[in-house]
Amino acid sequence: MVEEKLKGQLDWFIRLRWIAVLGVFAVLLLSRYIFEIRLPYGALYAGGAILLLYNIAFFFYNQKLRLQFITENWWKKANCFANTQISADLIMLVCFIHFAGGIENPFIFYFIFHMVIASILLSNTAAWLQTTLAVVLFGMVITGEHFQIIIPHYHLEGFIQEEYIFNRAYVFSTFAVFATTLYITVYMATRIVNRLRAREKEVTVANTRLEEQDRLKSQYVQRVSHDIQSSLATIQNCLKIILDGYTDAVSEKALEMISRAEKKTTHLLCFVKDLLNLSRIKATKDLEKSMISLKETVKRVVEQLSSEAQAKNISLQMELPDNLCVVNANSDNVEELLMNLLKNGIKYTAWKGMVSVHLKKVDGKEGCFHFKVRDTGIGIPAEELPKIFEEFYRSKDAENFVREGTGLGLSIVKEILKAHRAEIWVESCVGKGSSFFLHYPIGTTAIPVH
Numbered sequence: 001m002v003e004e005k006l007k008g009q010l011d012w013f014i015r016l017r018w019i020a021v022l023g024v025f026a027v028l029l030l031s032r033y034i035f036e037i038r039l040p041y042g043a044l045y046a047g048g049a050i051l052l053l054y055n056i057a058f059f060f061y062n063q064k065l066r067l068q069f070i071t072e073n074w075w076k077k078a079n080c081f082a083n084t085q086i087s088a089d090l091i092m093l094v095c096f097i098h099f100a101g102g103i104e105n106p107f108i109f110y111f112i113f114h115m116v117i118a119s120i121l122l123s124n125t126a127a128w129l130q131t132t133l134a135v136v137l138f139g140m141v142i143t144g145e146h147f148q149i150i151i152p153h154y155h156l157e158g159f160i161q162e163e164y165i166f167n168r169a170y171v172f173s174t175f176a177v178f179a180t181t182l183y184i185t186v187y188m189a190t191r192i193v194n195r196l197r198a199r200e201k202e203v204t205v206a207n208t209r210l211e212e213q214d215r216l217k218s219q220y221v222q223r224v225s226h227d228i229q230s231s232l233a234t235i236q237n238c239l240k241i242i243l244d245g246y247t248d249a250v251s252e253k254a255l256e257m258i259s260r261a262e263k264k265t266t267h268l269l270c271f272v273k274d275l276l277n278l279s280r281i282k283a284t285k286d287l288e289k290s291m292i293s294l295k296e297t298v299k300r301v302v303e304q305l306s307s308e309a310q311a312k313n314i315s316l317q318m319e320l321p322d323n324l325c326v327v328n329a330n331s332d333n334v335e336e337l338l339m340n341l342l343k344n345g346i347k348y349t350a351w352k353g354m355v356s357v358h359l360k361k362v363d364g365k366e367g368c369f370h371f372k373v374r375d376t377g378i379g380i381p382a383e384e385l386p387k388i389f390e391e392f393y394r395s396k397d398a399e400n401f402v403r404e405g406t407g408l409g410l411s412i413v414k415e416i417l418k419a420h421r422a423e424i425w426v427e428s429c430v431g432k433g434s435s436f437f438l439h440y441p442i443g444t445t446a447i448p449v450h
């Protein structure tokens with residue numbers, strides 16, 4: 001998704017600038033104390049400080065922008081932000097070069113990095129405009145220095161001789177090479193980036209097609225599972241009628257066999273039900289959403305599971321905020337998601353343990369919430385954590401602890417989260433328990449739920 005990509009690139013660009021700030025101070029200290037070059041260090045340190053300060057401002061603005069991710073104006077604002085950053089950096093680089101020798105300074109090659117970054121981050125037109133800005137600014141500086149108009153020239157001792165600065169042929173041929181190098185760099189970089197963008201588009205189209213095929217497959221599985229489920233339910237009913245003694249007397253041996261068959265049918269029914277749920281969620285293209293209260297949903301699910309928890313003497317706790325925590329979501333899906341997480345908590349916790357659910361609303365952000373489902377159960381080994389959301393995956397420890405299980409509960413959770421643009425992560429300690437953290441929607445600042 002192009003928006004996700006730009007968001008990541010903006011983060012990367014700001015991170016890169018922290019390194020640039022360190023680089024600037026390192027180079028200044030080296031040239032002053034090791035190479036003992038005479039330069040207007042006051043102005044250069046001030047430049048380093050300005051770079052640091054505006055990166056702090058960009059950092060905070062970027063955090064603010066992240067919260068607005070995928071809102072109506074986000075794309076426009078993010079593009080404008082990327083352009084502002086590159087322009088600010090170009091102005092800064094021109095200033096540094098001016099105070100440190102102008103055309104004599106070998107750091108003029110660093111403009112090439114900026115042109116490459118502009119080609120990656122911006123549209124082609126914007127990249128060309130940024131190049132023109134660099135050429136114009138640098139042209140103005142060296143013209144000013146050469147003709148001694150308004151701006152002085154700061155000679156960089158030990159590099160090239162100062163008289164070259166006043167040699168018109170040298171200055172303007174260097175400038176011509178500089179300008180053409182920048183334009184050629186942008187031409188080549190934008191061509192490569194355009195090809196990559198086209199390739200990415202093709203991959204996205206192929207992915208959409210694959211998703212469509214996956215949905216068709218899920219519809220097929222859904223139909224088959226539905227038929228199997230109704231037949232299994234009928235078989236189970238018939239077996240129960242015999243077990244409950246509503247038919248003619250059956251021998252002890254036959255009763256035992258029927259009881260075993262009934263248990264297997266129950267297990268199969270659970271499996272088919274999970275498969276049906278998973279394929280139903282996967283096959284749904286446009287999820288029906290409405291405003292629902294998360295707080296009420298949590299209460300409902302906890303109530304439904306209370307007898308299951310009591311049967312194992314497990315304390316089932318909830319910590320809910322005062323407000324209702326209203327979100328735009330699919331009610332059945334959210335209930336199912338919570339049910340699966342809490343059921344797992346109860347299933348994988350020994351007698352007299354504890355399972356809890358904490359819900360917290362993100363202050364000042366409508367429709368954003370965090371919640372945590374914690375248990376004091378068997379825990380999940382670190383190496384198993386990446387696999388538990390895979391379809392049909394069950395860990396050895398889990399299988400030894402409870403035989404019943406389909407390995408589909410967390411796959412259902414994953415699909416529901418995907419449809420709601422929410423994310424989940426797990427922390428666990430073997431023998432002590434697990435915590436599942438949920439964060440809705442993606443991009444809201446994570447706040448710890450204790």
Ligand code: ADP
Pocket residue numbers: 340344345348375377378379380388389393394395396398399404405406407408409410411434
């Ligand atoms: P199932 O519980 O039917 O095996 P799930 O998809 O719900 O399938 O879970 C997949 C695996 O993740 C489980 O088999 C278990 O190994 C691990 N797991 C999930 N929840 C917990 C939990 N609360 N505590 C320990 N292990 C868990």
